[in-house]
Amino acid sequence: MNAMTAAHRDFPLNSVVRVTNEKTGASAVVRITDRGPFVPNRIIDLSLAAAKAVDVWRSGTALVKLEVISSPAPIDHGGRWCVQIGAITKQKDAIRLKEHLLESFETTQVIQFPAPDGGYWVRVKVPQDDKKRAQEVARATHVDEGTVFLVRLD
16 A cells, blocks of 8 residues: 555556556556456556555546556566456355356366455456467456456466
8 A cells, every 4th residue: 555556457467667647747656566457447556655646546546648667577468367357246146157157168267256345256267378268258258247357367
């Protein structure tokens, strides 16, 4: 919360990114240490310290520009990928979704686990964590229980 960190679904963990508020011009350099945001139409979640530095902590959201300063792995290719479905409030619903996805995608591994907000997430891991296969699974996955996101694991 007090470190200059952020969550991003696609950038490799430990990437260093400059985040600039398009409206105010305020910017900060953050390290990607987590995955998220798992909210449609958002590209990055900032820690409290970073949100204050970029002048978005009062409004909560803003249009921002991202510039990758450094990354431990290529951004445009490679990586390990999965499909994540979030915002499931009841564990029994997460388990039911997991079982349904196991039937639909026989060659995948499906796990369900607690989310930081008290809900549950379901993650579909494809063979070799391949991005193209994960994209196919994401496009083919339509559920009422939550929103489907492509997520980089590394």
